[in-house]
Amino acid sequence: MARLPTLEKFSQEHDIKIVTVADIITFRREHEKLIERVAQARVPTEHGEFLAVSYRSLVDPNEHIALVKGEITANKPVLVRVHSECLTGDVFGSVRCDCGGQMELALQAIERDGAGIFLYMRQEGRGIGIHNKLKAYELQDAGMDTVEANIALGFAPDPRQYGVGAQILLDLGVNKMRLLTNNPQKRVGLESFGLEIVEQVGIFVR
Ligand SMILES: Nc1nc2c(ncn2[C@@H]2O[C@H](COP(=O)(O)OP(=O)(O)OP(=O)(O)O)[C@@H](O)[C@H]2O)c(=O)[nH]1
Numbered sequence: 001m002a003r004l005p006t007l008e009k010f011s012q013e014h015d016i017k018i019v020t021v022a023d024i025i026t027f028r029r030e031h032e033k034l035i036e037r038v039a040q041a042r043v044p045t046e047h048g049e050f051l052a053v054s055y056r057s058l059v060d061p062n063e064h065i066a067l068v069k070g071e072i073t074a075n076k077p078v079l080v081r082v083h084s085e086c087l088t089g090d091v092f093g094s095v096r097c098d099c100g101g102q103m104e105l106a107l108q109a110i111e112r113d114g115a116g117i118f119l120y121m122r123q124e125g126r127g128i129g130i131h132n133k134l135k136a137y138e139l140q141d142a143g144m145d146t147v148e149a150n151i152a153l154g155f156a157p158d159p160r161q162y163g164v165g166a167q168i169l170l171d172l173g174v175n176k177m178r179l180l181t182n183n184p185q186k187r188v189g190l191e192s193f194g195l196e197i198v199e200q201v202g203i204f205v206r
Pocket residue numbers: 082083084085086087097098099102123124125126127128132133136137146150180181182183186
């Protein structure tokens with residue numbers, strides 16, 4: 001194999017199997033199936049027309065959905081937004097956070113680009129659910145910051161997982177992407193399944 005010739009030679013000489021990071025990524029892609037595609041339909045929105053593709057997760061009870069625009073090709077970096085559900089911000093227009101504005105900007109950017117994916121992960125409240133998010137808001141109104149409030153409720157500051165999201169993107173044919181986010185932590189979670197983030201594109205709400 002051209003890849004890692006020295007390791008290859010060493011493992012042959014010593015009759016041992018050396019596991020590389022590339023081997024682990026390949027194994028995870030082939031064996032750790034976390035999602036199933038369920039249904040898809042055309043959804044025209046005020047930001048343009050998308051193909052909505054729904055997914056069942058085998059590791060959480062949530063119904064995730066991707067809005068797909070245009071052709072997704074493996075060799076061209078795709079504009080991708082991995083958005084975490086925020087009922088208050090996305091639906092009710094709450095300005096306690098910038099989620100609603102980011103959702104609109106992301107859909108507009110994908111429409112402008114002519115291709116891309118808006119992946120809506122049902123990880124409400126950074127994964128703690130709506131009840132706990134409102135409890136966290138109560139604690140914030142009493143003086144805590146967002147991290148302190150999550151910890152006081154017995155959660156990690158940000159318990160979100162991105163493995164399911166990464167597999168949905170792979171299923172949709174993504175290989176390389178330009179990720180719409182201000183959060184560098186998202187990169188780590190998504191790259192663990194071998195997705196390549198060629199650019200982090202900031203998404204700032206005025
Ligand atoms: N636990 C908790 N969740 C919150 C709070 N405010 C917003 N959220 C949730 O946080 C998620 C959005 O995360 P953000 O930290 O705003 O942004 P991000 O997804 O990490 O990064 P960007 O890609 O830049 O948007 C949504 O699921 C919201 O429901 C809060 O005060 N506490």
